[in-house]
Amino acid sequence: MSLRIRHTASPVNIFTVMTNLARQEKAHNLSQGLPDYDIAPELNELLREAVINGFNQYAPMQGLLELREHISDALNSRYNTRFCSPDTVTVTPGATYGIYTALAAIIEKGDEVIYLEPAFDCYLPAIEINGGIPVSVTLERFNNFDINWEKIQNAVSTKTKAILINTPHNPTGYVWTQHDWDQLAAIIDGKEIYVISDEVYDSIVFDGRQHIPGFLQEPFNNKVISIYSFGKAFHITGWKIGYCVASKAISEAFRSIHQYLTFSVNTPAQYALAKYLQIYDPEEAARMLQAKRDLLINGLHSSGLRQLTTSAGTYFQLYDYSEISNLNDVEFAQWLTVTHKVATIPLSAFYKTPQKDRIVRFCFAKKDEVIEKAAEILRHIS
Numbered sequence: 001m002s003l004r005i006r007h008t009a010s011p012v013n014i015f016t017v018m019t020n021l022a023r024q025e026k027a028h029n030l031s032q033g034l035p036d037y038d039i040a041p042e043l044n045e046l047l048r049e050a051v052i053n054g055f056n057q058y059a060p061m062q063g064l065l066e067l068r069e070h071i072s073d074a075l076n077s078r079y080n081t082r083f084c085s086p087d088t089v090t091v092t093p094g095a096t097y098g099i100y101t102a103l104a105a106i107i108e109k110g111d112e113v114i115y116l117e118p119a120f121d122c123y124l125p126a127i128e129i130n131g132g133i134p135v136s137v138t139l140e141r142f143n144n145f146d147i148n149w150e151k152i153q154n155a156v157s158t159k160t161k162a163i164l165i166n167t168p169h170n171p172t173g174y175v176w177t178q179h180d181w182d183q184l185a186a187i188i189d190g191k192e193i194y195v196i197s198d199e200v201y202d203s204i205v206f207d208g209r210q211h212i213p214g215f216l217q218e219p220f221n222n223k224v225i226s227i228y229s230f231g232k233a234f235h236i237t238g239w240k241i242g243y244c245v246a247s248k249a250i251s252e253a254f255r256s257i258h259q260y261l262t263f264s265v266n267t268p269a270q271y272a273l274a275k276y277l278q279i280y281d282p283e284e285a286a287r288m289l290q291a292k293r294d295l296l297i298n299g300l301h302s303s304g305l306r307q308l309t310t311s312a313g314t315y316f317q318l319y320d321y322s323e324i325s326n327l328n329d330v331e332f333a334q335w336l337t338v339t340h341k342v343a344t345i346p347l348s349a350f351y352k353t354p355q356k357d358r359i360v361r362f363c364f365a366k367k368d369e370v371i372e373k374a375a376e377i378l379r380h381i382s
């Protein structure tokens with residue numbers, strides 16, 4: 001007898017496969033969304049200070065009060081709102097956990113959860129493990145991955161309990177506008193449908209854009225949970241720490257699960273982040289990553305790869321490789337890593353049923369010299 005895998009996604013995902021292959025091949029690694037550059041020296045210092053000052057035991061279940069206060073203050077001032085307070089913020093061990101726990105708090109067996117593909121790979125298994133029925137709405141390449149509101153409207157049924165959305169979007173780099181939020185508001189108006197809003201790249205938006213958070217949407221801000229990750233904002237993906245923002249009622253439901261899944265989150269990291277939030281420059285990440293995006297785009301300008309819509313946010317840029325290869329995207333990503341020592345992620349990783357597009361995602365949260373070297377190699381492939 002063997003244990004049943006309780007979801008239909010791949011047991012070992014392509015992110016792990018590509019990261020291992022990139023390491024094995026010593027490739028210039030533009031695959032997984034993790035920075036390869038140093039973190040802010042103040043964060044190093046603050047983490048050390050936390051341990052030395054004895055912040056080494058369990059933190060309160062909902063997170064250190066000082067951290068939740070600084071998160072609320074930062075959000076209220078950034079979005080000119082008074083929605084956030086320590087009661088509406090819960091500290092989590094990262095956003096993957098936040099999404100899982102939000103689903104566990106909201107859905108019951110047999111409830112349908114709508115999500116949009118291409119989608120970050122944890123959504124589908126998190127819905128299924130929690131007993132939900134995933135209902136995917138596929139955004140098409142020929143349509144520039146534009147959100148098809150009619151399709152979303154048609155996907156809603158009497159069993160729909162939640163919609164899981166992502167802005168800024170991994171992997172397309174699309175950033176939701178107020179018009180998008182208004183369309184969603186119209187669809188869920190008067191229904192008991194909750195919105196789980198994955199906003200891990202909230203601070204990484206380019207060309208003067210503004211991220212618009214789910215919790216700011218007054219028509220449904222008692223039915224939304226916005227999910228964040230310090231990993232992305234501060235380039236500390238390995239710290240695995242983030243937070244959720246939701247009404248007091250949803251936060252209570254979330255915490256009722258959270259207290260039994262992990263109880264509390266790494267105390268020294270919470271201490272360090274509470275202090276760091278008081279001194280950091282909120283625009284630094286966007287500025288730095290916009291320059292890296294441009295370095296990649298300019299570097300690939302004369303290559304055989306065709307750039308899709310310029311990323312408006314996130315760590316990622318999509319490229320079509322159909323002019324240089326007939327391989328499917330998984331084979332192409334592996335071939336590129338092994339033969340040319342540049343690692344990437346195939347777009348099919350973001351679909352339950354892979355599409356036939358020949359598209360790969362490059363991560364530009366990398367040292368400039370890694371981006372430059374990878375671009376130089378890619379320019380010479382024809």
Ligand code: PMP
Pocket residue numbers: 033093094095096097120166170198200228229230231237240241242
């Ligand atoms: N959502 C999206 C869209 C992501 O890209 C990622 C990380 N790649 C996560 C969630 C997970 O974030 P964390 O590491 O904080 O769990």
